Amino acid sequence: MPQHNEYYAVFTGRVEEPTIFSSWGDAHPRVTGCTSSHRAFETLEEAHAYMKGRGVAQAKTVMKIDAGKTAPLDGNGFFAVANGKSPGIYDLYRGRYGAEREVSKQSGSCHKKFRTRAQAEAFIEDWKESYADVWRNMIKEVLDQGFRPRDIEALRTSGMKSIIQQFMYEPDNPIEIGEITEKAKQLSLQCPTHES
Secondary structure, eight states: OOOOOOEEEEEESSOSSOEEESOHHHHHHHHTTSOOEEEEESSHHHHHHHHHHTTOSSOEEEOOTTTTOOOOSTTOOEEEEEESSSOEEESOSSSTTSSHHHHTTOTTOEEEEESSHHHHHHHHHHHHHHHHHHHHHHHHHHHHTTOOOSOGGGGSHHHHHHHHHTTOOOOSOTTHHHHHHHHHHHTTOOOOOOOO
């Protein structure tokens, strides 16, 4: 049976202490784009053994309800793209309507295959929450160092949008997801819905 990593031991990265996550969505923003030391494991026991080998007697754990139960059965599953050209849930990995084209050649992409649509949706939400938490912690750190906002008025919706656009971008083809859903409906296939 092919390996399906379920646990992510983050020794260093954007974590306050060595932590084992049961969601790659939680771990990814904490290890991507920074100096980090981390590994993925099939079992929680292997992750704890890795941490103990690094001198961590008791690592912090962040576990999800379905921890250890996300491996797709019989090759079927849902492909969650949390960060890529067009984030969403895909029924296929390869092909015109597959997840692969959304993550290939995309720096910092984050994706994984899941057993259920609910797990795929939770993964995307985990990633968004973790990414937002990383930014919150960085902002708090510089505020603690005495830095202050240049313009508190920039926190108004219009001003904040321009600040955010300096660090983030809209997906390449935001309309395409709707086109994929329509095409799938025409083919009588079950396809993810993407609601705003």
